[in-house]
Amino acid sequence: MELRPLGNSGLKTAPLIFGGNVFGWTLDERESFAMIDAWLDAGFNAIDTADVYSRWVDGHAGGESETVLGRYFKARGNRDRVLLATKVGKPMGDGEQGLSKAYIMRAVEASLKRLQTDVIDLYQSHDDDADTPLEETLEAYQRLIEQGKVRAIGASNYRAHRLDEALTVAERNDLPRYETLQPFYNLYDRSDYEARLAPLCEGRNVGVIPYFALASGFLTGKYRDREDARGTPREAFLDKYFDERGMRILDALDDVARRLDTTPASVSLAWLMTRPAVTAPIASATSQRQLDAMIAATRLTLDDNALKTLDEASDPFQA
Numbered sequence: 001m002e003l004r005p006l007g008n009s010g011l012k013t014a015p016l017i018f019g020g021n022v023f024g025w026t027l028d029e030r031e032s033f034a035m036i037d038a039w040l041d042a043g044f045n046a047i048d049t050a051d052v053y054s055r056w057v058d059g060h061a062g063g064e065s066e067t068v069l070g071r072y073f074k075a076r077g078n079r080d081r082v083l084l085a086t087k088v089g090k091p092m093g094d095g096e097q098g099l100s101k102a103y104i105m106r107a108v109e110a111s112l113k114r115l116q117t118d119v120i121d122l123y124q125s126h127d128d129d130a131d132t133p134l135e136e137t138l139e140a141y142q143r144l145i146e147q148g149k150v151r152a153i154g155a156s157n158y159r160a161h162r163l164d165e166a167l168t169v170a171e172r173n174d175l176p177r178y179e180t181l182q183p184f185y186n187l188y189d190r191s192d193y194e195a196r197l198a199p200l201c202e203g204r205n206v207g208v209i210p211y212f213a214l215a216s217g218f219l220t221g222k223y224r225d226r227e228d229a230r231g232t233p234r235e236a237f238l239d240k241y242f243d244e245r246g247m248r249i250l251d252a253l254d255d256v257a258r259r260l261d262t263t264p265a266s267v268s269l270a271w272l273m274t275r276p277a278v279t280a281p282i283a284s285a286t287s288q289r290q291l292d293a294m295i296a297a298t299r300l301t302l303d304d305n306a307l308k309t310l311d312e313a314s315d316p317f318q319a
Helices: 029-043 062-075 102-113 134-146 160-173 193-203 215-220 237-241 244-260 266-274 289-295 304-314
Strands: 017-019 046-047 082-087 122-125 150-156 178-182
Touching: 017 029, 029 178, 046 122, 062 102, 102 134, 102 193, 122 134, 122 178, 134 150, 134 193, 134 266, 134 289, 160 178, 160 193, 215 244, 215 266, 244 266, 244 304, 266 289, 266 304
Parallel strands: 017 046, 046 082, 082 122, 122 150, 150 178
Antiparallel strands: none
8 A cells, every 4th residue: 555754754654544532432442453453454554543532431531542552552463563643732630731841751651551562653742732832842752752752743733823833943943843733624624724734734744644534424424414413422523514515515425426436435535635735634434334435535536527526515615
């Protein structure tokens, strides 16, 4: 499978990254192991998680996804097959959040222990921390890289001006720079990324690995109205998509999928892989059918007619 470079990090990923938020949440440990096996066997190599996954679930404290991955690596003995990305910064308890040097140094040890590994390939700032100087955060990452605990660093949920500032601070002070950005970006959620972040990442060679690539499953076509989503684990995430524009996008996806003999999910991911600066979208699967759609997306070529149909339907500025 084609491997794409992640910025200037030297790391390379297949054109899709598996989103590990489902591990220990909508997939139990046995199911997670089976899905990771199938992912790697299909030729993919990268998995993205975070220390906070899945703290939002009642009874969960965070760390569930990393723990499942750690048990997987121990059981399979195949840590070297995975480009492993995780994140730090979101609340994990009283005073346990942010990007201060002291907190990062504590948090990385907890993640390494849960993941049962001695190195994280891509360690990402999960959110910007305006209360901590950028120099302090980058100096913490520099120390972890020097210690061999982290290979490269990335940012998630950064605004364009703050990412630009962080890149400049890194260059000016000879510190590690953010080699990747993980923005909220998909066929529905376009405007924030395309207006400012895409030109910045393209110009500074920052690899882009968008999350919510399928809009919490909305872009698969599985959920056609609020009733379809009611009672599902993703109900709260899906509510905003059931508007006129969302329905227009689903109609366009159905049209393109029929013409190309594929699925709306495959079309959605294939569209995202054509976007400026996008290296590899992040998407999750909880069944073989969903995994097959992800695999199909990497083999799908969208013609000019398909791209025009999708762009017009999803234009965020269209009334």
